[in-house]
Ligand code: SF4
């Protein structure tokens with residue numbers, strides 16, 4: 001089929017303004033919805049955090065009943081913002097429960113740091129091969145640290161009695177959790193960039209050293225050329241990776257299976273092992 005002139009015509013400035021206006025409207029709606037979420041970043045909604053869930057709701061791609069930490073009150077708030085009738089909490093995403101705080105049995109902890117990597121709000125302190133401990137006031141109860149622990153020494157302890165949802169979690173706690181989550185993301189990006197810069201400098205130095213080396217034979221010259229080509233290709237790959245890097249806080253908005261969700265981003269000091277378990 002031949003494309004019509006309308007199909008092939010370049011987008012007009014008016015089209016561009018319309019698209020930008022729609023995008024701004026969606027972003028503003030996502031902002032309002034995100035502000036209503038508890039910010040535990042637990043991923044129980046099936047998204048990789050509160051923001052991607054808010055964005056999916058803003059686009060009309062997710063219902064308002066997927067957030068167990070917000071519970072029935074959270075659903076009512078989201079439904080009011082969306083202008084829809086509240087739905088019961090979808091049991092496929094969990095149940096509304098009293099809020100819990102993680103506690104580490106320090107006599108069993110082997111200091112593997114896996115829980116630190118999993119914690120979205122930096123509520124765990126410790127260092128490699130040393131005992132770890134949870135800062136209870138910072139813990140959102142997301143339970144993302146539990147499954148990765150290889151010695152099962154993290155327990156979730158309910159701390160709000162019968163209170164659940166927004167009765168067990170204040171707006172101030174949500175705001176603080178969000179600030180810690182964003183600060184952690186920034187730190188991880190910074191650490192990754194610093195590590196990339198270190199590796200790039202190392203590769204450039206190696207390349208320069210090879211260029212200075214005089215080959216004593218044709219075979220040696222060819223070996224040097226091969227090494228140079230490998231290092232140059234690695235430098236180019238790293239450059240392309242940097243270019244393609246996502247902007248900060250642009251978490252994927254696609255739904256993910258919570259059990260398959262990527263663990264907290266690795267840092268140079270804390271690479272995420274391939275066998276990290278997720279909560280069941
Ligand atoms: S389920 Fe967890 S990650 Fe999803 S919106 Fe609620 S608090 Fe945020």
Ligand code: SF4
Nearest residue numbers: 119139140142143145
């Ligand atoms: S300590 Fe565990 S339960 Fe608490 S916020 Fe961190 S990952 Fe979640």
Ligand code: SF4
Nearest residue numbers: 109110112113115149
């Ligand atoms: S995951 Fe478990 S064993 Fe490893 S540091 Fe954390 S609490 Fe300790």
